[in-house]
Amino acid sequence: MELLGFPATQWLPFAFASLMGFSILLYVILDGYDLGVGILTPLAGSEEERDMMVASIGPFWDANETWLVLAVGLLLVAFPSAHGLILSTLYLPVFVMLVGLILRGVSFEFRVKARAKYKALWNNLFFIGSLMTSLSQGFMLGLYVMGLQFTPLTILFATLCALGLTMGYAFIGATWLIAKSEGALQVDAVAWARKSILGAAAGIGAISVATPLVSERLWNKWLSFPEALYLAPLPILSLMLLSILWRGLETHPRGEGVRAWIPFISALGLFTLAYIGLAYSFYPYVVPEKLTIFEAASAPESLLIILVGAMVVVPTILAYTILAYWVFRGKTRELRYD
């Protein structure tokens, strides 16, 4: 089956790589902000403030995390050999991430349902789980950028990425809190955003500088003419967004209205730009320098049957996700079952 003159073995892997890329981007942004809020919880000024922070993500976190399941699911179904190769190489960091996801996922429930005296324990586990998840994801990102090689240098770089992504998540989490909270918590969130933005910017900068140095292919992809010219908007827009954020956070966006959303939306833009840069670097590889999306793809018949479903289902998912954000719009209120 052809599409626009491309055979199915060409366009289907590309379509699936795009769909998977879309899921990963949504995951990083959406679970990014709720992981970030989790990372920030120890900084809460009071138990009420902490409850409010958790309440701001309570109705959303589960759906946010499902984008990870979809992304891994797509990797599994569309690029099965890459899935096995990547995940068995990253065996231990994946384990750490899963333990983190388990701890924070159940802590949402346990911290409010267990006896009051255990709440502090579950609060701690919620924080630790969020931290383990984001550190391990950053570590895996770093190793992936380095071509999934374990050398002292790549491990050092991956460790830096772990810290960078964690700061990035804390940052987008803080901007989410600016939008969803008011009063003392909002003032705190502004302060947290101003600190974490530095870490996030350093992380993005480190990956940007390191990427062309990893291989000659990446050097040429980024720094030869005229590609460098076409790519120039990525760093330029990123720097613009950073300066908007920096100055916007200086003037303490407060209260109701759209203004409180500006930091979050700018953070979203920043994450998206960084992500596009990464996607550009790796295309067409799904396992860096080893396996392209065309080599790793499943049978076209199997991909087609998923794609048909995805064309119907993914827009529906987006529609009811928007419904959920609409239902829980406005400043966060206490979460209650009644």
Add this chain to the structure above:
Amino acid sequence: MMDALILSRIQFAANISFHILFPTITIALGWFLLFFKLRFQWTGDLKWMEAYRFWVKIFALSFAMGVVSGITMSFQFGTNWPGFMESVGNIAGPLLAYEVMTAFFLEAVFIGIMLFGFSRVPNWLHTTATFLVAFGTTMSTFWIIVLNSWMHTPQGFEMVDGVAFATNWWEIIFNPSMPYRLAHMLLASGLTVSFLIAGLAALRYILGDRKETVRSQIRAGLTFGALLIPIQIFAGDLHGLNTLEHQPAKVAAMEGNWETGPNTPLVLFGIPDEEARTNHFEVAIPNGASIILKHSPDGVVPGLNDFVAEDGTVLHPPVAPVFWSFRVMVGTGFAMLLLSWGSLAFLWRRADDGRRFAIRRLPKPLLWALVPMALSGWLATLAGWYTTEIGRQPWLVTGVLDTSAAVADVPAPMVLSTLIGYLAIYAALLFAYLSVVVYLTIKARHGEPLTELTPGSGAAVVDAITRDGGAGPRAIPAE
């Protein structure tokens, strides 16, 4: 030192055993919540809303446990079993993808509205959200059972260079064991929740909580349990006959039958010995297995010795675990039958005021027996899954893929360390889960009965149900 294969198998078995506990609750509990909500809307009786509010907490907790352990499994396909997807990924992939797309997002999005949206959205939307969460859990069951059944009774594909390619999706989805397995699992979930509801409500009753909602929950749990268990026994029998047709070695292991032949006895008890290829201390009903499996005393029933290759290689599953799991499952099922029908028989007798179904007519021993039976569904479900999954060995996909061919090339010590990590976490979480369920139950006994339905955070008004409509439900005092 055990090798990576056996460690990975133990790790996956631990993971999936832990995981299945929670979907077994949430699949049916979602429908029970809808039942409670609709009963409230139809009768206006707040006891049903009390039931809803108590069980929605258990649902939320169980759901979170199911989600996190499920995510772990989806990653373990890649970390420990890459051969599975490399070999049958073209079949398993689309089925898993449809599960994520049609079920996971539906549940994940609407559970937020179901849990926290009561005072924010119109009542119809809250009821719809409750329905969609229940529907989502059932869809998820459907897809995963399709995949699991296909692994037991694969069809609709062809093998090219060791890789399966789909030829007929209809045959893949409606593979021979799928309808039976799906019915068996959905009924298992219904029974698990029926006895969980009856059991925890009985605990509250014993602790002195005589609220109307507690008594109604005992009645509802017992009634659904009594209705479902005969259907389950019937569905289980059909599933067994289906297995006999497609996986005779599994049935031979379940029955503990070594020699193929007519007039095969039904082994009630025995200790299977694979070395000696016989059962010790056997207690059996003559012709029993032939009658059950072939509906005739001289029906020929397959025996395990048929599944040993010329060179002595054993091609049937390990006998003892399958034999015992099967007996635990069936035994628990019959305990459910006795307890639910026995209790209903006592409840049927009129109380002093001439009314039937008064919980105080239930004899103490029966009431007490309900409490441990709260976990009977878990026991039966786990035993049932062990029967069918261990019964599939040595195959991962029957006739297509060996379990040993799918395992990852990860060093054994690494698998051992993660296995220990998972086991520790699962043990701790299971303890925490059970403690919190008991704590919530005990705490609920101090709660006052609901007298009016006031929206908690005050923004939206609970519309339809609070309005005094003539034909509608009884008016509830508004704020």
